[in-house]
Amino acid sequence: MKTKTEEFTPEVKTQRPNEVLLRSLWAYGVIGILFGIVFVKAEIVSWFRIQEMFRLDNFHMYGVIGSAVMTGMISVFLIKRYNVNALTGEKIVIPAKVFQPGQIYGGLLFGFGWALTGACPGPLFAQIGAGYSVVIVTLLSALAGTWTYGALRRYLP
Amino acid sequence: MFHAGLFSTKTMEWLSQPWPWYVAGPLIGLTVPALLLLGNKTFGISSSLRHICAACLPAGLPFFQYNWKKESWNLVFVAGVFVGGVIAGLFLNNPDPIVIASSTKEALRAMNVHDFQGLIPEDVFSWSALTSARGFILMVVGGFLVGFGTRWAGGCTSGHAIMGLSNLQWPSLIATICFMIGGFAMTWFGLPYILNL
Numbered sequence: 001m002k003t004k005t006e007e008f009t010p011e012v013k014t015q016r017p018n019e020v021l022l023r024s025l026w027a028y029g030v031i032g033i034l035f036g037i038v039f040v041k042a043e044i045v046s047w048f049r050i051q052e053m054f055r056l057d058n059f060h061m062y063g064v065i066g067s068a069v070m071t072g073m074i075s076v077f078l079i080k081r082y083n084v085n086a087l088t089g090e091k092i093v094i095p096a097k098v099f100q101p102g103q104i105y106g107g108l109l110f111g112f113g114w115a116l117t118g119a120c121p122g123p124l125f126a127q128i129g130a131g132y133s134v135v136i137v138t139l140l141s142a143l144a145g146t147w148t149y150g151a152l153r154r155y156l157p
Numbered sequence: 158m159f160h161a162g163l164f165s166t167k168t169m170e171w172l173s174q175p176w177p178w179y180v181a182g183p184l185i186g187l188t189v190p191a192l193l194l195l196g197n198k199t200f201g202i203s204s205s206l207r208h209i210c211a212a213c214l215p216a217g218l219p220f221f222q223y224n225w226k227k228e229s230w231n232l233v234f235v236a237g238v239f240v241g242g243v244i245a246g247l248f249l250n251n252p253d254p255i256v257i258a259s260s261t262k263e264a265l266r267a268m269n270v271h272d273f274q275g276l277i278p279e280d281v282f283s284w285s286a287l288t289s290a291r292g293f294i295l296m297v298v299g300g301f302l303v304g305f306g307t308r309w310a311g312g313c314t315s316g317h318a319i320m321g322l323s324n325l326q327w328p329s330l331i332a333t334i335c336f337m338i339g340g341f342a343m344t345w346f347g348l349p350y351i352l353n354l
Binding site: 024025026027028029030031032033034035036037038039040041042043044045046047048050051052053054055057058059060061062063064065066067068069070071072073075076078079084086087088090091092093094095096097098099100102103104105106107108109110111112113114115116117118119120121122124125126127128129130131132133134135137138139140141142143144145146147148149150151153156 | 172175176177178179180181182183184185186187188189190191192193194195196197198199200202203205206207209210214216218220221229230231233234235236237238239240241242243244245246249251255257258260261264265273275276277278281282283284286287294295296297298299300301302303304305306307308309310311312313314315317318319320321322323324325326327328329331332333334335336337338339340341342343344345347348351
């Protein structure tokens with residue numbers, strides 16, 4: 001990871017980037033832990049909650065996703081409005097999503113998988129952690145799916 | 158004093174109850190600015206599956222030829238999600254059976270799902286159910302579709318639905334709509350058949 005101070009302090013050049021990287025890596029882990037706890041405690045990792053969502057029997061998941069998007073939207077708006085920099089000193093740049101047909105085809109396929117497994121990729125990790133060891137099989141299968149996409153990519157629209 | 162208060166039985170009781178959506182949703186949404194502010198990282202979880210492929214079995218495929226180590230924050234993040242699951246499962250476990258909408262429960266019963274104790278019905282998702290037709294389709298085929306579909310779509314619920322929509326990206330809106338269409342279609346037309354296998 002590059003920081004601006006590197007250029008001006010050559011003597012710490014070799015240590016500083018690693019130190020920053022290591023420290024921030026820990027922070028990502030901590031955010032992940034909090035995220036995982038919320039996932040399990042709000043039952044977002046529950047197959048039943050996903051079933052309720054797709055059967056339109058409960059507002060819970062719509063409330064979770066809707067309020068998450070609202071919170072994210074307001075945060076991104078404020079970050080852009082006030083030109084906030086990241087703690088590393090980097091300017092915050094969010095790459096634009098480019099439309100490609102895969103968002104439709106792949107999106108539908110993921111939707112099928114979401115209803116079957118009751119999990120998107122994040123909850124898979126949390127389910128395994130929460131003690132549902134058989135989900136390791138689902139995760140391995142998801143890895144196989146990702147790998148197969150990588151192999152077939154040039155034949156797909 | 159504070160310490161004792163923090164872990165009082167009442168607090169623990171509250172923490173071990175299922176958390177409502179208006180607590181969980183905003184907390185999940187805050188992951189977006191947290192990752193941006195920490196190191197200009199855009200939220201997305203399914204990429205971790207690609208990084209694991211790139212790290213373990215790139216097999217000369219161009220799609221997996223990149224410096225995945227630069228994205229190691231993403232792997233640390235999902236490792237954290239796993240640990241979070243462990244903590245929630247061990248220390249904040251809800252002792253009561255899950256409360257599900259009665260209409261969903263009835264519909265699932267009619268489709269031969271009878272375990273309503275935990276977060277997941279163990280008569281469908283378990284090591285012994287893996288060899289049954291429906292268990293195989295739900296766990297193995299379903300998992301494959303999650304991995305293949307998210308990568309083809311270029312993101313999942315976190316990358317498209319939460320991060321993409323937060324940044325007002327219309328391709329993410331299309332992807333999110335397709336996730337939902339796929340989910341509804343499978344729930345209403347696929348599962349009644351598959352669960353009764």
